[in-house]
Amino acid sequence: MREYHTATIGDKEIGHGLPVLVQTMYDSAIPHEREALDELLRRIGSLNAMGCDILRFSYPSSDDHESFSCLCKHSPIPLVADIHFDYKLALDAIACGAHKIRINPGNIGARWKVDEVVRSALDNNVAIRIGLNSGSLPKGEDPMPILMSNTALEYLSWFESLGFYNTVISLKASDVETTYEANKLFASQSGYPLHLGVTEAGSVVSSVTRSTWALGRLLEKGIGSTLRISITGEIETEVQAGVELLRTLGLRKGGIRIVSCPRCGRHSFDSQGFLHSIEKDLMSVQKDLTVAIMGCQVNGPGEAKHADIAITGIGRDIFLYEKGKLVRKVSLQEAREAVLEAVRNAE
Ligand code: SF4
Numbered sequence: 001m002r003e004y005h006t007a008t009i010g011d012k013e014i015g016h017g018l019p020v021l022v023q024t025m026y027d028s029a030i031p032h033e034r035e036a037l038d039e040l041l042r043r044i045g046s047l048n049a050m051g052c053d054i055l056r057f058s059y060p061s062s063d064d065h066e067s068f069s070c071l072c073k074h075s076p077i078p079l080v081a082d083i084h085f086d087y088k089l090a091l092d093a094i095a096c097g098a099h100k101i102r103i104n105p106g107n108i109g110a111r112w113k114v115d116e117v118v119r120s121a122l123d124n125n126v127a128i129r130i131g132l133n134s135g136s137l138p139k140g141e142d143p144m145p146i147l148m149s150n151t152a153l154e155y156l157s158w159f160e161s162l163g164f165y166n167t168v169i170s171l172k173a174s175d176v177e178t179t180y181e182a183n184k185l186f187a188s189q190s191g192y193p194l195h196l197g198v199t200e201a202g203s204v205v206s207s208v209t210r211s212t213w214a215l216g217r218l219l220e221k222g223i224g225s226t227l228r229i230s231i232t233g234e235i236e237t238e239v240q241a242g243v244e245l246l247r248t249l250g251l252r253k254g255g256i257r258i259v260s261c262p263r264c265g266r267h268s269f270d271s272q273g274f275l276h277s278i279e280k281d282l283m284s285v286q287k288d289l290t291v292a293i294m295g296c297q298v299n300g301p302g303e304a305k306h307a308d309i310a311i312t313g314i315g316r317d318i319f320l321y322e323k324g325k326l327v328r329k330v331s332l333q334e335a336r337e338a339v340l341e342a343v344r345n346a347e
Contacts, residue, residue, distance in 0.1 A: 004191035007127045007168045007225075009054060010078030010099035014168070014225040015193045020251050021053035021226045022242035023195065024235045025082070030057055030064040030071070037067055041074050048076050049284035050236060051243035051255070054226060056080035056102065062092045072097035080129070087113035094120050100127040100168070104136055105155045118164045127166045130155050133199055134173035134182075144173065145181035152186055167192055168225070172199040176214045183218050193225035194218075200230065207231040208241050219249055240283060256282040256343070259307060260293040267295035269313020269332075278336050285343055292321075301326075309342045311335060322346070 006015030014021060024047065031037055044055060059068060059081035072079050080100040081093030087108050090101050094117075101121065105114045121128050132148055140147045148171045159167055169192050171182040179198050187194060196215045201207035211229045218224050229241040246252035260275050261267070271293050282291060292307035294300030300312030304321040312319045318335040320328050322342055330338045 002191045005165050005167070005193065007100075007166050007193050008125065009080075009127045009168075012053060012078055016191060016222070016225075018225065020219065020224055020246055022051055022239055022246065023054040023056065023080075023226050023228045024052055024238040024242070025056040025228065025230075026058075027235055030059075030067045032064075032067050037070055041071065044071075044075050044077065046280075046284065047236065047239055050239045050280065051252070051283065052077065052239040054078050054080060054100070056082055058082045059089055059093045059098075060084075062089065065092055065096055068093065068098070069096040072099070082131075083108075085109070087117050090117040091120050094124050094126050098126060100129060102129040102131045102170075104131050104133070105158065106132075106138055106151070107136060111158065114158065115162060118159055118162050121166065122162065122164050125166070127168060128159070128164070129168040129170055129195055130159075131170045131195075132172070134175070134178055144175075144178050145171075145185050148173075148178075148182040149186040149189060153190060156190065156192060168195050169193070170195040170197065172197050174198065174200040176210050180214045180217060183223055184221070187218075187221075187223040194223060195226045195228070196224040197228040197230055203232050204237060204241075211241070212245055215245065216249060219245075219251060236280060240279075243283070254286050254288045256285050256287065257290045258282060258293070259290060259303065259310075261295045261299065261303070263295050266298050267313075268297075268315050269295050269318070271295040271313065274311075274313070274335065278339060281340055282343065287343065287346060289343060289346055291339065291343065308346060309339060311339060 004016040006013050078099035080102055081098040082102045083090040085107055093101050108114050134144050137147055137151055152169045173179045198211045198214050201210050215227055227242055229238050231238050261271055275293050289308040292303050292310035294303050294312045297314050304310030305324040310321040316332045318330050320338050
């Protein structure tokens with residue numbers, strides 16, 4: 001029987017049979033000013049409330065040492081340092097208190113440099129993700145999924161020879177089928193946790209579609225311990241998409257299920273704008289509720305009956321329903337707070 005390994009990333013443990021965690025990557029340089037760091041820590045708190053479990057940062061220079069140390073110390077979720085080319089940066093990020101580092105051993109250089117990093121991670125109880133992208137592999141004749149999986153297995157044997165097992169693997173490609181096949185193959189050969197993602201997947205629609213098709217099939221088979229939906233867009237959207245995928249697959253329970261009408265020629269209320277204004281706040285609530293946002297009197301009241309909390313907009317009048325019963329009419333300006341209040345008070 002295959003031996004499964006777990007990885008410990010700060011206070012989180014991942015691996016076979018454990019909850020699948022959502023990850024995203026901060027999209028800017030690490031700030032150095034105190035105020036900006038405080039603001040970033042608040043943003044990490046909001047991401048956490050939305051369902052983000054792990055956050056990765058680029059760590060391109062030891063100039064970021066002080067700021068990254070501060071973030072690692074105060075972040076409510078584990079932080080990962082993304083390292084390229086320079087093994088000393090990996091050692092520096094570990095010294096900052098990074099909970100995991102992500103490297104591609106193939107771009108770190110001589111093997112002794114990789115070994116230094118692995119030894120430091122071992123001494124400091126830091127996880128390592130071996131991150132392999134289809135565009136940055138050693139040359140080989142094998143089809144890409146085989147090349148990716150075999151390269152990961154070879155690097156794992158280096159790590160194991162040093163007594164290091166706190167490892168996560170990622171095999172990413174921009175091509176959906178390559179990503180799917182590489183991860184499926186690796187999972188058939190190894191029990192190490194996989195971080196899943198389709199890389200460079202494009203804008204929201206393109207990325208969510210491609211990532212859902214690749215990752216959904218893997219997750220259904222029990223493959224994957226963390227995931228990132230890479231979007232050319234806001235990191236909050238990446239978290240939202242990751243959480244939604246896990247909920248849809250029944251791999252994450254709780255939270256608000258939003259039902260909203262697509263709008264049609266009958267709509268007399270901007271359900272799209274309203275949804276946009278309230279969606280992130282709703283995602284931060286962990287209660288198991290259905291909230292419906294409906295655009296007119298034709299189908300709105302009917303749908304509202306099936307939701308825990310619902311609104312139907314009729315012109316500038318917004319009708320609020322709780323447990324299928326009309327409870328009050330509010331103005332457009334009051335509607336957002338009325339829904340959030342109803343959600344907060346819901347049993
Ligand atoms: S609720 Fe009304 S506006 Fe929304 S799609 Fe249905 S009929 Fe159209």
